[in-house]
Amino acid sequence: MDLKVIDNATCTFCGCVCDDIQLHADENRIHQAKKACVLGKAWFLNHTAERKYPDALIDGHEATLDEAIEAAADHLYKADMPLVYGMSNTTCEAQRECVEMADHLGGLLDSHTSL
């Protein structure tokens, strides 16, 4: 089977953010991550495109994405002191949305840096 080759892929496992990785992937998973270190290989090879988890969970029960977004917005809106935290394993674009959301909520905003 032919694998799709992606040159100069970026690894976001550690702060080195190596941008010279060659990935060999089919539709479901990455088979090879050339030039990546042990940590990077594990990072790329352990994620698949399978539907391994439900779209969303509300109180432990499976739910749709739309329901979960409504529930999340309700909880955040009702709170007096909501906290937006983490933002490590995500993109800058998502981080920007988080900052704006925390601003609208009048809440707290923090990342791993403070640990």
Added chain:
Amino acid sequence: MTCTLGEVKNRADFIVYWGGNPAECHPRHFTKYTLMQKSRFLPRGRKDRTMVLVDIRETKSVKAADVFLQVRPGKDFELITILRAMIKDQPISDAQLAETGLTREQLQDFVTRMKAAKFGVFFFGMGLSMTRGKHMNSAALLTLAAELNAFTKFVAMPMRGHGNVTGADVIMRWQTGYPFGISFNRGYPRYNPGEFSTVDVLVRGDTDCNFIIGADPGATMPKPAIEHLASVPTIVLDPHVTHTSKLARVHITTAPAGISAPGTAYRMDEIPMPLRPALESPYPSDEEVVRRIKETILKKPDWMGERPQMLTSQVG
């Protein structure tokens, strides 16, 4: 006072790792940026560079070092202060030296090497910034780097872990003026680590709703913080059902960044890198989900009323 890893690769002939284990935590740091690369200014690569490791114990990184200085645990601040004095030829007592666990000869040799370097760099890890003294240790090391510039070129850079945590700092600085530990509850950003930083806030039980993205505090934080996460509504966005998801009221599965979600991530020297995802995910990206939650909140009446200084009016 810092620089890019490209400058380190091309120019740094004296490299100090302080309180970190790059051989195991950043495996390609040596080969890609700091030690092994040859350049116009360092044509013999590793032979033209000197590497010093300062740590409390022997790790795998010791093998890569020319000099290993084993500092006594919790005495980094004292050691840095002594070095700051020694570069200015100020007297140091034997008792002060004994506290660090190092000898006068070792430190004199270190100081001579630092001053003789053409381009020196301190890479400091969590062994410095997260142990006794915390950010005061980092501040002391930055001061030492600044003061060494009276003799030669010297810079300092934190060794960041956790993927895009550097990006989080950069984005928060850009949007709010502060890098982390921010409160918007007066309608404008305020910065006060210790008061607004997550561990402290959770341990005190200050929040009544937690939104967790790209992190798993349920696996890493102290027990009182985890108990608080479970006691109020917590919302988790993650590619996996994590420890935190199991305590949470709402979990949303998202596409992993860089594997099936596109975007940007910052390298530890604050260089942004585009991501090239290899897989199509059945799940939406973090960006899309956060935007949709934000838009749902925005449809509700603003609890604060008129706000002329919103970030949206600055960056749309």
